[in-house]
Amino acid sequence: MIAVLILCAIGAVAAVLLYVIAQKFRVEEDPRIDDVEKMLPGANCGGCGFPGCRGLADQLVKSEDISSLYCSVGGGDTMKRIAEYLGKTAAEKEPMIAVVRCNGSCDKRPHTNVYNGAPSCKVEAALYGGETGCSYGCLGNGDCVVACKFGAITINPETRLPEVDEEKCTACGSCVTACPKGIIELRKKGIKGRRIYVGCMNQDKGAIARKACLAACIGCGKCAKTCPFEAITLQNNLAYIDAEKCRLCRKCVVECPTGGIREVNFPPRKPAETTSSTGA
């Protein structure tokens, strides 16, 4: 009986104490942070540069100017809603997507040796140039697959190259930092998902690059000459298409002698006009 009473007394004292302390040391937090956090997707991917969604919500509420803050997972709609709620103006960004800049599938890029160490691109890249003659290309161990929190990247067993699922990719950028070869880039998703990019990172001279991979960029510069919008620059034997300037005319794709420039989500080309090959 006495024990029960003592316990109750301790409980009561502790409750009072807790209440007093909680009142004294209460942290005033803007209730809007909770609301903003609820509006964010809650993926906690870190793509915005903050530790989780709450970090971004906190920053969104506190900063005067939120134009530098962006949640790529939620996209423009989410940002607009949050900005409306907070009475600020949100940054407007075009939706982005991760693209894999390597064409070196198994049939195009012959293997010259076998790697049998730890299954990690980082480990392999620290050791040597990789299983093929191209030391710039994809190593195929799938560090990007592990890094992707949305399950958007898978390694195609046939080509042994990563493939990005357009529906699932949120452009958080985890794969970009995970790839030790810097192959993955965030590019504009484009109207109707249409985009053109150089699917190669090889900076070797043309002959060497070509020997290592049939679909390598050989730095011939034909694409740069063809481009009517000066969107293509050539540096270190490698072409790069500036997505801001590119108007998706697809002339470079046709021109590339190795087929290294990739076009995505375009309707099939009209069959080439039949030239009168029968002769007169």
Added chain:
Amino acid sequence: MKGFRKGGIHPPEYKISKKEAIQDMPLPESVVLPLGQHIGAPATPCVQKGDRVLVGQIIGTPNGFVSSYIHSSVSGTVTAIDNQPDVRGLRSPSITIKVEGDQWLETIDRSDALIKNCTLPREAILKKITEAGIVGLGGATFPAHVKLTIPQGKHADVLIINGVECEPFLTADHRLMLEKSEEILIGVDLLCKVLGVDEACIGIENNKPDAIERLSQLSLNYPRIKVVPLRVRYPQGSEKQLIEAISGREVPSGKLPLDVGVVVQNVGTAFAVYEAVQKNKPLFERIVTVTGRSLAHTSNLRVRLGTPISSLIDYCGGLPEDVGKVICGGPMMGRAIANINAPVTKGTSGIVTIREKGAVRKQPQNCIKCAKCVSVCCMGLEPYLISKLARLERFDELEALHVTDCLECGSCSYTCPANLPLLDYIRVGKAEVLRRIRINKTQQNK
């Protein structure tokens, strides 16, 4: 018997080629000389395409203090200065020379006569060593003149010569100690003179009794030099372990051997110093062990730098049919070759062919925390933990666990009963931690 205290392993020795006398490898058709054959900044080429060069002529000049000269190893015409793939398959700037005849610089003394006396002052000897492009020939290729230049406020009292050759298979240093014993001792004496030390110890593991006996006998004529037989233990050839084994001094974490008054050089380096100072011969050839359990003729070859590795293997009977892997260096610390046509460089101590059976890694299983890796780690680290944290990219904790002390000897991976690729991840973690430390330092300096 002396030895280092902590950890270490004793892998099967397989010193198959220890009875093979050093032979001269025939000249190749062309050589590829990378400009970065040493630790530090790559050299700057000082010849042009189409130039005719002689054996021993300088073709690359050092790019800063921690860098080295590169000499032509053959006579002929420079055919290209471009990027060539190395053993890792990565391209680095190199000079390609087509071999025409074998015409040496006239200043080089090609006779076999032993020159014992040297009246040069120490500065002149050091200058000769620098200009001969000598780097640590044990495999680390740290420029020798940097180690021999003692900075202000530091003092060295012992020179330790590394004749340990603790890697399995390799016998290049062993043969060199047997065949060029007198030259090595003169070289060590010269190194003592440069450093101004009165004591030099040559550490040799007692699996080379003939070398110990021969050098001990000859060293009686050199009062400064003594030979120290050592217990066989890998990685005794590592600088810090060798210092502990011979002098009992421990190099603290993050410090250099010079901080405990010691300078370490390899026997091969001592021989190169002899040739550079007494014979005016720069470093353009080295002894390479070509070996393997199924290789037809295991040999110790004197090879001109830049010779393709494939021609060495062809000379020794060609690649065996059951080959699974070719390693450049020893089997413990060496690396599997991705490009067999890569050139022999200053750091190539051996070429080892591994049979298919031994080349494949076993399937890794789960870590059972048996701590075998902890007990073999010669630096007293916790490999299982470091490896795991490196995998999880927890770099601050890695730094606190002294990952930067790891010498990448591979004892942990060798001994792991679960076949875990411990070192693979440790290496990645160490590189990242070192990178972060470097960035922090440069930021602080600003």
